[in-house]
Amino acid sequence: MRTSKLMLATMLSGLPVAMAQPAQAQVAPQEAQEQSGGIQDIVVTARRTEESLQTTPLAVTALGDVAIQRAQIVSVQDVQRVAPSVVISTGSASTSGFAFVSIRGQGNLQPLIANDPAVATYIDGVYIARPSQGLTDLHDLQRLEVLRGPQGTLFGRNTTGGAINILSKDPVDHLEGSLKGEVGSYAYRDVEAVLNVPLAEGLAARLVYDFHDRNGYGNNARLNRDVGDQKSHFLRGKLKYESDGFDVTMSGDYNKITDMGQLAQTAGFNPLSFQGPLAAFAPGLASAIHTKDNWYTTYAGGLTRPTTNPTFATLPPDIQARYSQLPFDKLVAYGFSGVVNIDIGEHKLKSITAYRYSDSDGLIDLDGSPSPVLAVFGGAHSESYSQELQLSGNITDQLSYILGGYASRETGFEYSRSQIFGGLIRNSFGDAKNTTKGAYAQLYYNLTDSVRAVGGFRYTWDGREVVLHNQQVLGLAPNAPVAGTPFGVNCNLVNPDQTPTATQCNQTQSKNFSYPAWNLGLDWQASEDIFLYVATRGAAKAGGFNIRAGSLPAFSPEKVKDVESGIKASWLDNRLRTNVALFHTWKSNAQVIVNAVAPGVGVTQYTQNNGDTRVWGAEFEVVAAPWSGMEISGNLSLLDGKYKAGSISEVQRITSATPLTGCAAAPPTAAGVPRYDCTVDLSGRALTQLPKIQFSIGATQTIALSTGDLILHINYAYVGKQHFNPVVASDQQTAAVKAAYAQENALGETAGYGLLNGRIAYQLKDPNIELYVYGRNLTAKKYLSRRFSDLYQTGGLGVAVDYAGDPRVVGIGMRYRFGGQ
Template identity: 25%
Template structure:
């Protein structure tokens, strides 16, 4: 597999990298000779990214446009120490890992270690997260446990998607993006003020692409997609202190699964099935390729009231998800080996949150307090097929999950102006799980946890501060839907993180340097492993037998070289040390999954030419990540491994003003410029069948044009 060694980057990249030696994940915009301020809401209040004592990456709408992102699946390479792997069964299901903590499986009765939120609404299931979201204002990635302020308690971190809200100005946006493989993406946004204090905003996105691998057999090509998404927002401000926001979103996604290749064949099939070491342009499976479908929709009502004691907010939301997926793991072969023949899932959720954010008049004390309620119902039906024979009975699972929580933080800054501040917080969470399957009528279990936190912050200069943070998080226990003993629950896991950070802006705010180091004590880790000595890889068990230390560092740099040239650099380091593992195994076999030891990103944003009515700009970015394992245990040496790889992307853009508030733009873009072959997944669950290792490749080189019109 291609991928440069950390000691020397490939020579052919030198011309691409030399201009980018200083560089962040989102390129900061320049404003009158200094880097612009980035506003985030990571701690439940609007504040500068430089004032938030947390390791956070924020990508605003401008940065997202430069990398061609319209959803979560597009941001992975922009954030070191964040990994995203599409679940093998259904390519709209995203599994996230932050600092080596995440979820290996997708189940109704287990929560993700990384929480995803849209405008403050928790998205319980990761199925459908790959669907694109129109009209995003920014995406914030919070690294580390979030056990004090967010809707659900998580051990890995949180990802916040913030959409644009209606305003009192008539405006519209239309973009059309075209590319190879029949790629078409159209985004339409209209903002319409109806009356004083009342405005609506509508957006529609159409995203279609043909398959990247031609299917010579029956069915559509591999890895094709057709996504339609719409959103409607209304904002009503009847008084100067009260704001009501309503949002409705809808997404319908049809796709075909990507092709899994046999990387290392099992001994029983040696000489019968070929090992496939490179991407192919044409493939054929012994059975017809079937489509997968995902449909999601949701309503959200947010009421915000400004009072004398702070801002009181209520967030009420209801969401529905329907998911149907198909995947064939037979490889590019002539034999029917293993298929997820029919996987269907339905889910509904209701969430209610009320919180108060404020501070005393002298600024000495700041506070956040809130109550949270979550209710979820769902069911899953699945049939697995081995060699055209269904060896196990179909799984039909019913799930009911409920959670209650109360949380609060209190910050103290002496005299309201002291360079020193301390914030303490805590959250009490109670979870209940109820489930049934086609054999057991019903099982239930309950879990509760108090997760405290403390942050000390000190401003060492006008534009520089350091902080120390101890944060805790936990994931509730649950039931493994694919286990033989469905009645035996697995317990909760917990994580305590110790973090030191620096936030600084130097040289009249032309250089921004943010850094953090951390050490995490991870206990009772929820391991999901394939049951030994049986043929069905979907037959798994979840154990609480893990204890490890995960440690690392993050560095984010932005440099305004000239008023027309901004460079950025981000780096992440991860290490792990397992101290306790399941089934009496050796700790030497275990490592943090989806946690490359080194990962980096560089980018360059350059205004090449100023015209009387416009400008020409160039944006380039380069990412590299170290090798990483996709499961926590080495079943066999050298499998479940994604080798190191690198990617380079570029966009050249022409913007022209055609009126006081109107603009047209034209762009040429290219992703994976050097057409790298790289893995995005590696599976080691088929040893008892045909393959010690199966892999899936990332997208080949894609390129195209984009037109944009706004007024």
Template identity: 30%
Template sequence: MRAIKFHPLAAGVMLACGATFSYAQQPALEEVTVTAQKREQSLQEVPVAVTAISEDALMQSGVSDLTDVQKLSPNTTLQASRGTNSTLTAFIRGIGQQDPLWGFEPGVGIYVDDVYLARPQGAVLDILDVQRVEVLRGPQGTLYGKNTIGGAVKYVTKKMTGDPNLRVSGALGSYSQNDLKVAGSTAIADGVYLGGAIASFQRDGYGENVRTGEEQYNKDVVSARVALEFNPSDELWVRVAADQTTDKSAPKHGHRFDPGLGGEPVLDSVYDTQSNMLYDNLVETSGMSVTAEWDVSPSITLKSTTAYRQGETETAIDFDSVNRPDFDVPAYYEDDQTTQEFQLNWTGTNADLVTGLYYYSGTAAGAFDAVLGYLTNVIGVPLTQNVAGSVDTDSLSAYAHYNWSFAPDWNLSLGGRYTRDEKAADVFKANYIGLYSPTFQDKYYPEGSESMLAAVLTDYSNSDSWGQFTPHVGLDYQVNDDVMVYAGYSAGFKSGGFDMRGDASALPSTVDGYDPEVVDTYEFGVKSDLFNNRLRLNAAAFRADYQDMQVSVQQLVESGGFASAILNAGESRIQGVELEATLAVTDNLMANLALGYADTEFLEFITGGVDVSDERDLQNTPDTTAMFQLNYSLPFQSGAELVINPTISYRADTQIFETPSRLDQEAYTLVDMTATYYSPDSSWQLGLVGKNLADEEYRIAGYAFGGPFDTGFYGAPRTIALTGSYNF
């Protein structure tokens, strides 16, 4: 019955409130299978903190893209970055990446079928032909190709079975939402399957440019995937896949907190703008991969994943959000990556091993102008700062993860990873007198006077390399058939790099780059199925000692332009608890609860030779996240079923950057509800999805350059959509 299909979010609330149970009905939760440890296991056997959300749970929770997943996973932030629809800001347990500029590495790894996405552009993945989403919290290095210091989000698509199928689905909703998805697969020969999916996601803007009527916060995305799977023999499986996503949504400009320099008033709607930057915004990402699995013997499997990805972005950011180039930033990014992973899985009588080699080679490049027209009133002329550069990265690593059942009910896990990263950077920064540099003038200011080079601030090439061993050790004990407890230690590592915005004239040390950061994480947890499988209660307590954290700092300076630095800030400590539970109250009612608490503190934050740790806190990490959800199924005699799913999610006060600012968001609560009707033969579904039903106004990102250049970006207002699908 769909109402009691499990997704691992939790509800021990009924138990905590003293609920009593009658075992006459004997409802029970179903087992959840995950691949968090690179092999199929029951979620309850995996001694790590992981949230797994099935296809049914994604639909019944109204999840449309990865940003909705943050509601369902404790201590997790997954949001669209400032000024964009499709660039992802991801934090898990206080560790992530705020700055989407090229050259920086994300602290949270995004994987699509074991292929690592190195750049946040295009990483706000829409839900398309997905089997489940897994969120792994804590460092991931001894089991995963690319080392990620904060955690990983796995997007797992469906394997083909050979049975011909075609599914058409769509949505019509608020702000002229008009989505259409088509997915299907079929056998084209004995053991050879062809499948694919294509989707269009369209929506008018939540706001507009009040000068022109152009849209703000709209959506215009087309995405497609195709795959060929075949089994040359019973022991060998191969998948060849390709995908492409194009996002043509309009540029997204922030909401000013203060009047503009020309006295422009603060607009009533936080989604509106008065921007002069009416230019095309384009994000294109594509890739292809070849995955092969060979069962060498009943106990040994070899796996190879080869992938290539590329992306291009053109964007326009208006920091002043008025009809003048007071502070305008046109930009473009481009990147490509090639990855190769070889993996060996061995399973013995009382032990198993995952080991592999991983190679990553990629280039990230880009350029932007900081068009500072407001300086005409300060220094007498407009000034433009142009920044351009590229970073080539080569990473080679070896990892192993060994599990040994050394005694009945006891299991020891030992892991290790050695990573060697090499980076070569070219960085250029210059001041131009005038509006726009030669890089962008033809497109953005074709009829203006040519700008004149005033000073080259940065122009260097440099390279560096870093190596690090990161271990893992864990112990788990099966107390009985229903309860497992575990403890573990894992280290994480993120290599250093070079600041693409660095000003060598003001900070000569920028040419030397910045250092790696490391984290030591300790975790204690319990996985339990109680009351005859009616209550699934999983909990974890953790502590992370975070050293040399890489912090990006930019600010305007009175003499003109802006200053930038990447600081290895010092030390911080993150500790907290997480609870996920699911309770089958009856055969038809299930309750879910997810709670996260994170106590974050900078122990040392050195800037300008001064420790300002008592004035800083970790960004994008509210101390409390919570979600409570009911899932009620109403069956009909015809065999049809109606599933009603109300959800309340809460996020405590959130600091957008390490330094407190007016951008910081106070605590807020979102109320969502879905109702899904399944036909008697399950061939079609019809749903009603309501999000942010209380129409809460909440800020998710922003820029803090002071006064009229303080701008915020906001989450979606109340939306309602009618969804449907038909299986042919």
């Protein structure tokens, strides 16, 4: 142990030489040295006002446009490679267009329409309500900021984990633009066009269009077609008018992404679940086990036509046709916004008005095998309107403020239509309405010329309403006779609003929540090059409903508070910067996924408030410019966490011919065998999406030549082992069931992996053309982006699923820029 600590201390002492902060990579190294004799600063808006990154008293990573291009940040999931303590998982039990973002262990693997994400995404100040919009493309950006820790007192929505702040380029008052073309592996092709045009005095417009297409990097051996392909159309337009004392920016964007299905593969299955009538499914599962030899192969086949079931012939033709559907995904997301800034003497007023739309649909053969274990039609539709007003300014020379109000209204629906073991499609469907109102204020007071205090407070009012329409068989009338439901009819609701009819199957649930958020901090500019801060913050994530397990009450908001301290420093005449943040987070009333016995539903999976967690860690970001043209960059995060002892538990129902000590009697099986409900303490299980180590290191060397610059960039990013839905078996379970739980835990974690990316570019002086080659995952690392094993334990379907990450890709490109100043 002592040796390990010494080794760790030695590694950390070497960080100033080896690591660097990608926030500073927005400017070419030689430009930074020519302009400031070292590393150029970057201005951020992490606190809703422009300020230097090095004097911002919170942990934030920022990248400018040049750094984004060199790091090959083309979608939100790429952010994981450039910011510490940030992990972004892809692969979903419904559609492919989901980004499951976690920062410092604060995430949400079920951020459905009635359950908010823990990490907020903002585009030009507009909150993106649904993670189905989170994987949209990123083009023509001014800056990308990643804020770590609770964000409750300044941004539009109150979030517990952090925020990803995406800022696109505004129109400017001169003609400029660019054309880009790329080709690469898997028949990849990409075309991007940017045009900025001044229209009149103070008025300018900017338009961006991108189209990219690639063949699938995976193979569906059963259907003989590609999988993991993607086609995308992206469009953004902005119009900005500036005059004395005010400016107005109107913006609209559209993104459509389609593919032929996710690359889902059979990680393993539980033999105990495939006995008796289900024994015929086992050979197909066994033949499809995911290995290194078939890493990018799936055997998924979509849905099965249950022609032997007499009910199938009575279904409407359009419903019968759905049973022939092959896997697919489609995401359409767009939005409009208007931002107004008005100067009122020493004060500034800002208004952000926005509308966001998203619609995602998909079909996944979740088990990835020839056996028809589980196929899911999944999707969600969301429309949201939001309005934010913000007033800021100086009250005295020492005291400044920001205060504001926020309101939003989101409506939509979510559905999950599943076919289990080749039977008839079940229909889980719910409408939702989410409303949010909040008021916030933050004050800054200069205690001395170098010491500043900050205090912020926010109060939020959330309303959540869902109307469930769950039916046992898709296509039958709600009042059609169906065995096994609460009232013996197709309407599968425990507490319907009224007796189900031929057209009515509704269960309405609504709940209001309210809660505070706060921020208290102190920072000190100890010298021109040393900045220190300490802060404590509190925030909460809204409560919600389980649409699929409709008999359950609402779950309450989860609450997070933290303490954070940091130091941001420049050394060696601004040729070295070291930023360090230490934090400890407490989360109570956590919204967790549990497996338990729900009234009227039985053994199921749902979200409830259960457990208190503690997460602590250290984050290091450093940038160095050791010689002319060289920039070394990187980051490191060391994290750990656990549940508070005794704070989280679940009930496991066990069949046993003899009484089980410590367990309560439950209804017997249909055959009359006794069953018992046993409460299990889950506080020893691992936290989800919390890698204990994560780091990135990169270098850019610019070589000046007579006709232009040769720019060499390389980056290596590593993320440690992650757990997804870990489980704990009751002491009363049989040895075979405990072995199944142990295997589920093994199949529910992803091994740590590192990805090597590189880019070589030649920037001509005249004409302004950049020629480049690039590569991602250059070592052809076979890794998993996520695992889905919560179907493995007793009461589930007995299958664990892998989602393989992208393979090695290489390509070439050219970008021509024109205009500018």
